[in-house]
Amino acid sequence: xxxxxxxxxxxxxxxxxxxxxxxxxxxxxxxxxxxxxxxxxxxxxxxxxxxxxxxxxxxxxxxxxxxxxxxxxxxxxxxxxxxxxxxxxxxxxxxxxxxxxxxxxxxxxxxxxxxxxxxxxxxxxxxxxxxxxxxxxxxxxxxxxxxxxxxxxxxxxxxxxxxxxxxxxxxxxxxxxxxxxxxxxxxxxxxxxxxxxxxxxxxxxxxxxxxxxxxxxxxxxxxxxxxxxxxxxxxxxxxxxxxxxxxxxxxxxx
Amino acid sequence: xxxxxxxxxxxxxxxxxxxxxxxxxxxxxxxxxxxxxxxxxxxxxxxxxxxxxxxxxxxxxxxxxxxxxxxxxxxxxxxxxxxxxxxxxxxxxxxxxxxxxxxxxxxxxxxxxxxxxxxxxxxxxxxxxxxxxxxxxxxxxxxxxxxxxxxxxxxxxxxxxxxxxxxxxxxxxxxxxxxxxxxxxxxxxxxxxxxxxxxxxxxxxxxxxxxxxxxxxxxxxxxxxxxxxxxxxxxxxxxxxxxxxxxxxxxxxxxxxxxxxxxxxxxxxxxxxxxxxxxxxxxxxxxxxxxxxxxxxxxxxxxxxxxxxxxxxxxxxxxxxxxxxxxxxxxxxxxxxxxxxxxxxxxxxxxxxxxxxxxxxxxxxxxxxxxxxxxxxxxxxxxxxxxxxxxxxxxxxxxxxxxxxxxxxxxxxxxxxxxxxxxxxxxxxxxxxxxxxxxxxxxxxxxxxxxxxxxxxxxxxxxxxxxxxxxxxxxxxxxxxxxx
Ligand SMILES: Nc1ncnc2c1ncn2[C@@H]1O[C@H](COP(=O)(O)OP(=O)(O)OP(=O)(O)O)[C@@H](O)[C@H]1O
Ligand SMILES: [Mg+2]
Numbered sequence: 001x002x003x004x005x006x007x008x009x010x011x012x013x014x015x016x017x018x019x020x021x022x023x024x025x026x027x028x029x030x031x032x033x034x035x036x037x038x039x040x041x042x043x044x045x046x047x048x049x050x051x052x053x054x055x056x057x058x059x060x061x062x063x064x065x066x067x068x069x070x071x072x073x074x075x076x077x078x079x080x081x082x083x084x085x086x087x088x089x090x091x092x093x094x095x096x097x098x099x100x101x102x103x104x105x106x107x108x109x110x111x112x113x114x115x116x117x118x119x120x121x122x123x124x125x126x127x128x129x130x131x132x133x134x135x136x137x138x139x140x141x142x143x144x145x146x147x148x149x150x151x152x153x154x155x156x157x158x159x160x161x162x163x164x165x166x167x168x169x170x171x172x173x174x175x176x177x178x179x180x181x182x183x184x185x186x187x188x189x190x191x192x193x194x195x196x197x198x199x200x201x202x203x204x205x206x207x208x209x210x211x212x213x214x215x216x217x218x219x220x221x222x223x224x225x226x227x228x229x230x231x232x233x234x235x236x237x238x239x240x241x242x243x244x245x246x247x248x249x250x251x252x253x254x
Numbered sequence: 255x256x257x258x259x260x261x262x263x264x265x266x267x268x269x270x271x272x273x274x275x276x277x278x279x280x281x282x283x284x285x286x287x288x289x290x291x292x293x294x295x296x297x298x299x300x301x302x303x304x305x306x307x308x309x310x311x312x313x314x315x316x317x318x319x320x321x322x323x324x325x326x327x328x329x330x331x332x333x334x335x336x337x338x339x340x341x342x343x344x345x346x347x348x349x350x351x352x353x354x355x356x357x358x359x360x361x362x363x364x365x366x367x368x369x370x371x372x373x374x375x376x377x378x379x380x381x382x383x384x385x386x387x388x389x390x391x392x393x394x395x396x397x398x399x400x401x402x403x404x405x406x407x408x409x410x411x412x413x414x415x416x417x418x419x420x421x422x423x424x425x426x427x428x429x430x431x432x433x434x435x436x437x438x439x440x441x442x443x444x445x446x447x448x449x450x451x452x453x454x455x456x457x458x459x460x461x462x463x464x465x466x467x468x469x470x471x472x473x474x475x476x477x478x479x480x481x482x483x484x485x486x487x488x489x490x491x492x493x494x495x496x497x498x499x500x501x502x503x504x505x506x507x508x509x510x511x512x513x514x515x516x517x518x519x520x521x522x523x524x525x526x527x528x529x530x531x532x533x534x535x536x537x538x539x540x541x542x543x544x545x546x547x548x549x550x551x552x553x554x555x556x557x558x559x560x561x562x563x564x565x566x567x568x569x570x571x572x573x574x575x576x577x578x579x580x581x582x583x584x585x586x587x588x589x590x591x592x593x594x595x596x597x598x599x600x601x602x603x604x605x606x607x608x609x610x611x612x613x614x615x616x617x618x619x620x621x622x623x624x625x626x627x628x629x630x631x632x633x634x635x636x637x638x639x640x641x642x643x644x645x646x647x648x649x650x651x652x653x654x655x656x657x658x659x660x661x662x663x664x665x666x667x668x669x670x671x672x673x674x675x676x677x678x679x680x681x682x683x684x685x686x687x688x689x690x691x692x693x694x695x696x697x698x699x700x701x702x703x704x705x706x707x708x709x710x711x712x713x714x715x716x717x718x719x720x721x722x723x724x725x726x727x728x729x730x731x732x733x734x735x736x737x738x
Contacts (some may be wrong), residue, residue: 050689074689075697075698078692078694086690090686092708093709095705095711100704104691104696107694143708
């Protein structure tokens with residue numbers, strides 16, 4: 001079964017059409033990369049999937065594990081197993097990472113009819129995931145993303161993903177801002193999560209990430225449409241030639 | 255749904271404490287003159303010094319009233335208050351010498367239990383003694399006997415006047431004289447009850463002391479007075495909670511609190527104020543005009559105010575500390591929330607007189623709906639206050655774009671060695687923040703309440719445990735319907 005099925009999706013922000021008819025199917029267990037020039041609509045697609053309310057869907061249908069994703073609120077989509085790693089993670093002053101993440105996990109457990117975890121059950125889980133991502137323990141007690149470096153924020157997104165164990169993870173430029181060692185660590189964390197019943201969408205500009213997390217498919221999004229799909233070799237080609245050769249009109253947009 | 259709708263929805267939840275209790279009340283006629291004062295004093299069987307003091311206060315107040323000297327400097331607006339239209343004394347009828355709770359009107363007990371306050375000692379959490387003030391009088395005080403073993407006196411103000419007149423005479427008005435301001439004068443003239451606590455030398459009060467104020471009767475003002483004295487090396491932690499029924503008319507609450515800390519004594523005073531704030535259109539609600547002040551009389555003494563203000567149509571309140579003793583410490587931690595048409599003008603005064611005195615002010619204002627939130631703070635360093643230090647932090651959080659936040663810091667330094675730090679910030683709850691938390695599985699309500707709890711953390715951690723939980727719940731309830 002497809003984890004995600006997007007059919008003819010059109011979306012607007014402030015009455016301006018950004019997504020102009022996206023069709024995309026992602027089977028369970030696969031990793032798909034989405035590449036494309038700046039401003040082409042990649043983050044918009046991620047936000048629409050995560051049900052951000054300021055992004056208006058004009059047309060189309062999206063099925064997530066067979067359910068109508070567009071009818072869900074952000075928290076319902078999350079509780080159904082959709083996770084988005086933000087291109088720009090948000091800071092929440094005064095709330096510790098550990099407290100926040102436990103509240104989030106318990107909200108999702110409640111949705112699934114499971115008992116909440118108390119701090120004693122939760123902290124070992126968090127600790128294990130932080131070790132996997134080689135994040136210092138003191139980040140548990142720090143306020144969510146407050147004062148984190150750019151790379152720390154990105155790594156923290158992946159810690160959250162590892163704790164929440166989503167069915168579909170959409171990672172929006174998680175590689176940007178990471179140093180070379182951090183990139184390897186994050187890739188290891190993401191690879192550890194690959195499984196037959198989980199799908200991953202990697203939004204990225206660089207082949208570098210795809211050296212470590214080898215995708216099953218690569219899609220090129222340009223001007224609100226997917227204009228080409230292929231195997232991992234497509235990303236290599238893009239790396240060498242830019243976007244101009246697939247869409248000459250975009251020659252200057254890379 | 256837009257972000258501001260969500261915030262709006264969260265903030266507009268109904269006030270849950272708005273019920274009215276049917277009790278037989280002993281009320282005096284509306285209106286205020288010297289006879290009213292005499293009548294109140296007679297009803298309370300007070301010694302002569304009390305009546306004299308009340309009459310002096312009344313005459314002072316009446317002269318201010320005639321001169322139209324009601325304060326107008328605060329950033330609040332309300333129609334003129336008709337002081338002759340208020341009932342100044344209203345008390346549930348009860349037997350004069352109640353020996354036990356069995357003799358308290360069951361309706362009154364029921365009202366407290368609806369509010370989650372059990373006056374039955376066996377059912378209480380062991381750590382908190384409660385004085386329950388219903389309209390004009392104290393109806394019960396718990397754990398008196400247990401406290402007395404340590405020499406701690408905790409009783410209603412009326413009882414203190416009868417049993418400990420020497421202490422009352424010595425300290426009443428010593429921190430907030432009746433001439434202090436318009437509302438303090440009114441309170442001194444007509445106050446009917448309140449709480450009194452006295453902690454003797456070297457005693458650490460073994461439990462939290464608390465007063466729960468409930469306004470019930472219509473057209474009634476509540477004018478209570480609290481006096482807490484902690485002798486050398488003693489310690490007391492005092493909690494205050496308040497609610498009132500929903501009524502369409504505004505009701506006046508003008509309280510006075512005086513705290514006195516001697517050498518090495520510490521007083522921690524916490525308030526969770528949840529008077530009826532009025533409805534969504536701004537009708538009704540309590541006018542909360544309160545004078546609270548502590549005096550660090552002794553060296554190395556410390557007074558700490560923590561307040562969470564979510565209720566009242568109008569709040570006018572500046573808990574202050576006069577730092578007289580050398581090395582004394584004053585603290586003010588405040589969260590003030592205004593939603594719908596609520597107005598709050600609140601802050602503190604720290605008056606440094608002794609050497610090496612230190613004060614900390616952390617004020618958090620949250621405005622939603624059409625709420626107007628003003629921080630007004632004064633820090634005064636007197637000539638003799640060598641080595642004084644103050645740290646002030648004022649943060650405002652805006653929810654929606656029809657509310658307002660205002661900050662008026664007044665700083666006066668007469669000693670060059672003073673060190674002052676001031677930080678201020680204003681932020682808005684962003685749609686991006688709410689979306690981030692919702693993306694992780696939290697509802698919009700949970701997201702907003704988490705952001706607000708984070709914003710208030712520095713204040714909440716100063717509250718006693720149970721109160722902190724209570725305060726968090728209260729904030730999310732008070733904001734229900736205001737998130738967008
Ligand atoms: N609030 C907004 N109002 C108007 N236009 C917007 C708004 N948000 C995004 N856009 C526009 O939508 C387009 C798509 O933006 P999006 O963030 O999806 O691009 P992207 O493919 O993720 O780009 P990048 O690679 O730079 O991250 C851009 O042209 C952007 O300016
Ligand atoms: Mg983007």
